Amino acid sequence: MNGQATTPEAQQERASVLELLDRVLNKGVVISGDLVISVADVDLIYLGLRLLLTSVETALEVGTLPEHPQRLQ
DSSP states (O other), X not given: OOSOOOOHHHHHHHHHHHHHHHHXXXXXXXXXXXXXXXXXXXXXXXXXXXXXXXXXXHHHHHTSSOSSOOOOO
């Protein structure tokens, strides 16, 4: 590969990370959270955050992505 010897433990760790990434992209994961910015106990800004992490193929299958999304140019 890059001239460095790899141990079985390093190969197993690499395989585990790839398996995790494959599972996340195939199934998808949603991360959500709330953020409130306040000064002197007065709430000024509220942010409701939701992040969907999945592959394009999975998003198209479940209908969370339009058929032909517009791309930024």
